[in-house]
Amino acid sequence: MPYTAEISRTNPGCFIFLVDQSASMSDPMGAGEVAQQRAEVVSDAINRLLTELSVKCAKEEGVRDYFHVAVIGYGHNHVGSAFQGALAGRDLVPLSEVANNPARVESRTKKVPDGAGGLVETSVQFPVWMDPVTNGGTPMTRALGYADSLVANWVEAHPSGFPPIVLNLTDGESTDGDPTSAAIALASYATADGAVLLFNLHVSGSGGTPVTFPDSEEGLPDTYARLLFLMSSVLPSHMRSYAASQGHRVSETTRGFVYNADITSIVEFLDIGTRATELR
Amino acid sequence: MEDVSALSECQLLRVPKAGNTLKECEDAGRSWVGDARSDDQGRTVLPLYAAVSDGASESLLAGAWAERLVADAVESMSLGRDWWDDVDTFVVDLMERSAPRWEAYLEWYRAERDARGRPIAWYEQPGLEKGAFATVLGAEVRATVSGDGRADWSWHAFALGDSCLFHLRDGVVRRAFPVEEVDGFGITPQLLGSRNHDTALVAERLRLAHGTLAPGDEVLLASDALAAWLLSPHHGHRASGTVLATLAEVGDEPFAEWVEDQRARGLMRNDDVTLIRIRVRTEA
Numbered sequence: 001m002p003y004t005a006e007i008s009r010t011n012p013g014c015f016i017f018l019v020d021q022s023a024s025m026s027d028p029m030g031a032g033e034v035a036q037q038r039a040e041v042v043s044d045a046i047n048r049l050l051t052e053l054s055v056k057c058a059k060e061e062g063v064r065d066y067f068h069v070a071v072i073g074y075g076h077n078h079v080g081s082a083f084q085g086a087l088a089g090r091d092l093v094p095l096s097e098v099a100n101n102p103a104r105v106e107s108r109t110k111k112v113p114d115g116a117g118g119l120v121e122t123s124v125q126f127p128v129w130m131d132p133v134t135n136g137g138t139p140m141t142r143a144l145g146y147a148d149s150l151v152a153n154w155v156e157a158h159p160s161g162f163p164p165i166v167l168n169l170t171d172g173e174s175t176d177g178d179p180t181s182a183a184i185a186l187a188s189y190a191t192a193d194g195a196v197l198l199f200n201l202h203v204s205g206s207g208g209t210p211v212t213f214p215d216s217e218e219g220l221p222d223t224y225a226r227l228l229f230l231m232s233s234v235l236p237s238h239m240r241s242y243a244a245s246q247g248h249r250v251s252e253t254t255r256g257f258v259y260n261a262d263i264t265s266i267v268e269f270l271d272i273g274t275r276a277t278e279l280r
Numbered sequence: 281m282e283d284v285s286a287l288s289e290c291q292l293l294r295v296p297k298a299g300n301t302l303k304e305c306e307d308a309g310r311s312w313v314g315d316a317r318s319d320d321q322g323r324t325v326l327p328l329y330a331a332v333s334d335g336a337s338e339s340l341l342a343g344a345w346a347e348r349l350v351a352d353a354v355e356s357m358s359l360g361r362d363w364w365d366d367v368d369t370f371v372v373d374l375m376e377r378s379a380p381r382w383e384a385y386l387e388w389y390r391a392e393r394d395a396r397g398r399p400i401a402w403y404e405q406p407g408l409e410k411g412a413f414a415t416v417l418g419a420e421v422r423a424t425v426s427g428d429g430r431a432d433w434s435w436h437a438f439a440l441g442d443s444c445l446f447h448l449r450d451g452v453v454r455r456a457f458p459v460e461e462v463d464g465f466g467i468t469p470q471l472l473g474s475r476n477h478d479t480a481l482v483a484e485r486l487r488l489a490h491g492t493l494a495p496g497d498e499v500l501l502a503s504d505a506l507a508a509w510l511l512s513p514h515h516g517h518r519a520s521g522t523v524l525a526t527l528a529e530v531g532d533e534p535f536a537e538w539v540e541d542q543r544a545r546g547l548m549r550n551d552d553v554t555l556i557r558i559r560v561r562t563e564a
Contacts, residue, residue, distance in 0.1 A: 008297075008299055008550070010299040055406045055407060056338065058340065058403040059304075059340060060340060060404070061393075061398060061401075061404075063403055099401075099403050105402060125405070272337060273336070273467065273551075274334070274336040274337045274338060274413075274467050274471075275336065275338050275468050276336045276339035276342075276407075276410060276473070277413070277468055277471065278473050278476065279440075279470055279472065279473065279478075279481060279482065279485055
């Protein structure tokens with residue numbers, strides 16, 4: 001059965017994030033005064049994804065290298081590592097190094113239940129590996145090509161492992177041509193356990209209803225959203241089950257595509273062993 | 281009084297997940313020969329207690345929590361006499377035993393980390409707040425010896441999650457508890473969380489079972505990967521019980537080698553393995 005390979009320190013998984021850092025990412029995501037800049041949404045998403053992944057793989061005194069992670073930015077004249085701080089310039093990094101080397105750790109406030117039916121503000125640590133960057137064009141095709149070379153090496157070195165997962169976070173407006181062929185080429189790499197999974201988070205100013213893991217183009221607001229949907233891999237069956245358990249309506253054609261909504265939940269799709277769930 | 285150690289044999293075998301050290305093993309097993317006592321009919325009761333717990337991979341301090349649970353489960357069973365008759369009281373006793381000990385352990389753990397200059401990191405904090413999680417399976421194997429020296433054997437067990445008890449006769453599985461089919465294993469078993477203080481819910485979810493034993497029978501307590509192997513149809517139950525008996529008798533190292541071989545051949549999932557094997561001797 002595909003997509004069932006063990007993910008462990010001896011058989012690690014590979015996670016590649018592609019982050020759109022073009023000028024158009026300085027535009028707001030939605031309408032209204034509270035609309036957040038797309039680049040902020042995307043950098044927040046990356047920082048939260050890396051946090052969730054580190055917490056998921058944390059054991060006593062360290063994070064286990066169940067994954068190797070790359071964060072690749074693409075913008076004006078540049079496709080390459082988007083890590084800041086000690087990891088700057090590096091591509092695939094073992095997760096323990098990622099966890100131990102955020103550029104900084106911020107203190108943010110969060111509202112949590114006070115145990116008496118109300119909410120109380122508490123301070124939480126928020127590690128930051130990358131800040132918003134907005135500059136120039138959107139060389140998405142080149143970025144997919146960059147991921148292609150990382151994936152090619154990974155698959156060669158881990159022929160039986162869980163296939164690499166590539167998550168592209170963008171406003172979809174590629175300026176170096178139609179990225180479809182590059183996406184097809186990237187998703188055609190495979191290990192014995194299955195083909196590469198290419199997912200997309202689309203942050204857009206087109207408005208409309210946020211969409212999470214759709215199974216058709218219907219209802220998507222523009223051509224960029226439809227293009228990114230078609231570039232996205234169909235979710236493997238176990239990931240579909242997790243999406244369904246998170247309350248999403250799924251079918252056999254559900255794809256790893258999210259429009260103007262939170263994608264951090266995909267970390268929950270990854271199986272690294274028995275889950276820690278409260279008795280119900 | 282009879283000497284229970286002469287009546288039953290008990291072994292504990294543990295093999296960590298491939299790629300992990302034994303220190304990283306998050307399964308725990310414990311057995312203890314209880315004190316002989318008289319029942320209300322004047323017969324001698326000779327108990328043996330055993331427990332297995334499997335810490336959840338995605339929780340922190342899961343191995344320590346599993347160790348806590350097996351120790352407390354054995355203690356609660358041994359102090360509860362016919363503990364299975366009042367499961368609510370038994371669960372309250374077990375959880376009230378574990379909770380303060382675990383809190384004390386956490387306090388010690390944090391202080392020890394600070395003292396070593398390795399304070400809790402940001403990525404550990406959410407896991408510590410969520411708590412540790414583990415399955416728990418406990419069993420009492422009991423000989424009740426009449427005045428004429430005749431011994432009647434029985435087992436009583438409780439389970440939360442997918443660590444399993446097997447009753448074997450002549451190497452054949454006669455009873456599997458609480459999971460009876462290989463499809464019953466997954467990555468979301470029921471677990472006891474270290475922050476769970478809902479004794480009523482735990483009592484409701486706890487499963488109980490019992491059976492009688494004959495001389496020569498075996499009772500196995502196993503964590504899920506080995507339990508799934510025992511329930512798999514590819515090698516037949518007869519072979520499985522006999523294979524394990526032979527391996528257990530030769531000791532830890534051949535058992536570990538065999539586990540590694542089964543994993544390499546895809547016949548056993550790569551996970552921590554714990555086996556407690558109790559054999560009722562043929563001669564009393």
